[in-house]
Amino acid sequence: MRFGGAETGAAGARGVGSLANQRVWGWGRQPVGETELRRPERLRDLYAAVSGEGTALARGLGRSYGDASFNSAGTTILMERIDRYVDFDPSAGVVECEAGVTIDDLVRHFVPRGFFPPVVPGTKHVTMGGAIASDIHGKNHHKDGSLARHLLDFELLTASGDIVTCSRDENPDLFWATLGGMGLTGVVTTLRMQMTPVASAYVEVDIDRAPDLDRTLELFHESDENYRYSVAWVDGLAGGRSLGRSILMRGNPAPSGDGRGLDVKRRKERSVPKIFPAALLNRTSVKAFNTLYYRRHPRQARGAVQHYEPFFFPLDAARDWNRLYGKRGFTQYQCVLPYEGGRDGLARILEFVRRETRGSFLTVLKRFGPGEADSPLSFPMPGYTLAMDIPWRGAALESALERIDAIVIELGGRVYLTKDARLSAESLRAMYDRLDEWLAVKRRVDPESRFVSDLGQRLGLVA
Ligand SMILES: Cc1cc2nc3c(=O)[nH]c(=O)nc-3n(C[C@H](O)[C@H](O)[C@H](O)COP(=O)(O)OP(=O)(O)OC[C@H]3O[C@@H](n4cnc5c(N)ncnc54)[C@H](O)[C@@H]3O)c2cc1C
Structure with missing residues (x-):
């Protein structure tokens, strides 16, 4: 039986199925933890699962990238059946x-x-x-x-x-x-x-091809307010004058009519084989793909009508695409940089990742509006958010990413914890200046640290 990103034997079919010593991981397929998995069928089973001895953590579908969704120190509770x-x-x-x-x-x-x-x-x-x-x-x-x-x-x-x-x-x-x-x-x-x-299940999409980072940001600032949805795919392997070249895909909800209704399209999600030769996904193949992808798009296109499915969830077309990175997996580094200093910070990070790592195989750039002022650990703040998928390479990559953390901290930005697998407790503190407020709430509602995750232990979020 398969539980999200964990491969396990059979769990009890009813009530609180429980399996000890199960290997689990997140979407990046590293790091790997070992935990007791429980899968309650209904709310009352959930209460029973949490009320026992030891530590616990809820897990959804394991789409966070690193070690946020499992608890190697105790029980991990699968929430997938609590879905009424x-x-x-x-x-x-x-x-x-x-x-x-x-x-x-x-x-x-x-x-x-x-x-x-x-x-x-x-x-x-x-x-x-x-x-x-x-x-x-x-x-x-x-x-x-x-x-x-x-x-x-x-x-x-x-x-x-x-x-x-x-x-x-x-x-x-x-x-x-x-x-x-x-x-x-x-x-x-x-x-x-x-x-x-x-009014419909469709989005009216405008495309703009930007030859470099400056034009990408210029387009964001010139016209993002005209669009409800905005994102840029960035060619993370292009350097020199093409650094930060991108395809901006921005759109608004489409009105109904002209064949556009409230239809749900069920795409068949293709599976990537369990043992995919990771060597096929390498800097050369991705560079070639990126160049083709960039050139395939027109300099400008207006009003293409797209169903919500490919517009919002293009990666879901391949169900287990994280296997493309092979056994060692990958990490996603997502940070936000405030607008002030953000342009230079983005250029420095893109160039650094291109030179000092195997490169980012998928790079996405967005703009954030105001964040939630009352939430101590919510990630968004006004600025640019850059997400880069980088093949995992152990200590060498860790030290490269620490140098990016330093740039992010210098500019007053932060890293998104749900994508993280390696940030240090010190860097977290430097990025989230209201961490102590959060820790005070944690101590009050969970004085004995019953809710624990591997991420929480690594980052000093649990005592
Ligand atoms: C391809 C891809 C694209 C993504 N794009 C985006 C994006 O554009 N924007 C964005 O913000 N995120 C994005 N994400 C990240 C994703 O939205 C988050 O990681 C989300 O939390 C995953 O949900 P999940 O159910 O899989 O939770 P899990 O990964 O299983 O868990 C994530 C965290 O939620 C906690 N949790 C789960 N259920 C509960 C519960 N019932 N009560 C309390 N805590 C709980 C876990 O303890 C864990 O800390 C993307 C992820 C992938 C794989």
């Missing part, structure tokens, strides 16, 4: 559901009813619990903020065994510490969220 809908108010567009409901579920159920989730990441295979714990952002952050802005409230199962309602008015410090709190304040059991009304 509780209520939907069509007049207000408010959905209430359990935390194991995924973005995929939401899209399939609500697009035909004229609603879309307010924030979606680059894959639809994430649970709402995982989305809250990371306070996810989407291509619309510059307009609509992160998930926090659209959540009405959620219920949190805390270390004391109590279920606590968290909202802006009720237990607000716990509400804000859980958003971005990487599962370490408790287990989100249910939530209420404002959905976004849509």
Whole structure:
């Protein structure tokens, strides 16, 4: 039987199935942990799973890249079966559901009813619990903020065994510490969220090809406000005058009509073989692909109509694409740099990664609007966010990434914890200046550190 990113033997089919000593990992396939896996079938089983001895952590679909989603020191609780809908108010567009409901579920159920989730990441295979714990952002952050802005409230199962309602008015410090709190304040059991009304399942997309970083940023600043969704694919292997060359893909929700309805398209997701020869994905092959991809796009195209599926979730076309990186896996380095100094910081980082690592095989650049001022660990802040997928290379890569951390810290930026597998506790402190506020909430609601993850231990988030 397969549990998300963990390969295991059979778990009990009913109630709290439990398997000891299971190897688990995140989307980057490294690092690998070992944990007891439990998979409750319903909420009452979840309470039982958390109420035992030892430490625990909730896990969604394991789409965080590093060690955020498992607890080698104890139990990891799979939330995938805690996925029931509780209520939907069509007049207000408010959905209430359990935390194991995924973005995929939401899209399939609500697009035909004229609603879309307010924030979606680059894959639809994430649970709402995982989305809250990371306070996810989407291509619309510059307009609509992160998930926090659209959540009405959620219920949190805390270390004391109590279920606590968290909202802006009720237990607000716990509400804000859980958003971005990487599962370490408790287990989100249910939530209420404002959905976004849509007239169709389509997006009207404009394409711009930018020959270098300056033009990419110029286009962002000139015209991003005209678009609800904005993202740039960057050729991470191009250097010299082409450093930062990109394809900007920006769009707005399409009106209905002309054959555009509220249809859900189920693409067949192809699987990458379990044993994929990682050597096929290398700097030369990716460089050739990037050049083709860049040139294949017109300098400018306007108003192409695209279904939401390829626009928001292009990578989901291949289900296990993380296997392309082979056994050693990869890491994603995602940082945000404030606008001031951001342009030079981006140039330095892109050039450094190109020269000092095997290179970033997939590079994405976005702009953030205002962050959530009340949330100590939420990642977004106004600025540029750069995400780079880099093949894992052990200590050599770790020390290269530490040098990028230094640039990020110098410019007042930060790294996204849900993508992280190697940041140090010292660098975390230098990046998140309200860390002590978060730690104070953690100590109050979980004085004995019952909620633990490998990431939490590495970063000093648990005692
Ligand atoms: C291809 C790809 C593209 C992505 N694009 C984006 C993007 O554009 N924007 C973005 O913000 N993120 C993006 N992500 C990251 C992803 O959205 C987050 O890592 C998300 O948290 C994954 O959800 P999950 O259900 O898989 O959670 P997991 O990876 O299983 O867990 C992530 C964290 O959530 C916690 N958690 C899970 N369930 C609960 C719960 N019920 N209660 C409390 N804590 C819980 C875990 O303890 C862990 O700390 C992307 C990931 C991939 C693989």
